[in-house]
Amino acid sequence: xxxxxxxxxxxxxxxxxxxxxxxxxxxxxxxxxxxxxxxxxxxxxxxxxxxxxxxxxxxxxxxxxxxxxxxxxxxxxxxxxxxxxxxxxxxxxxxxxxxxxxxxxxxxxxxx
Ligand SMILES: [Zn+2]
Numbered sequence: 324x325x326x327x328x329x330x331x332x333x334x335x336x337x338x339x340x341x342x343x344x345x346x347x348x349x350x351x352x353x354x355x356x357x358x359x360x361x362x363x364x365x366x367x368x369x370x371x372x373x374x375x376x377x378x379x380x381x382x383x384x385x386x387x388x389x390x391x392x393x394x395x396x397x398x399x400x401x402x403x404x405x406x407x408x409x410x411x412x413x414x415x416x417x418x419x420x421x422x423x424x425x426x427x428x429x430x431x432x433x434x435x
Contacts, residue, residue, distance in 0.1 A: 327370060333380065334371035343384020350388070354395035358382060 360378035368376035
């Protein structure tokens, strides 16, 4: 365990930090798989501002890279749900109008 004051101090320093690099490979990997640490309770997160907890700082050298990761992750998750949605509609052909009656019953077919 790191000391509470050290943790806070490190978080403040990290929030100001602009130096450090991550490879594209690392960012893409994390965007696809998600940054798993700190999903549940995190003592460091309770203390440190703006989510700058130990787990985040250990992975992302700068807040800018963490921001970039969050944007990439969001985009990936959206793309993934689109792919699932598109796959579902293809497989089940639920977009076809003639299936509407089967899915919604006669009422839907009459109203349309
Ligand atoms: Zn954490």
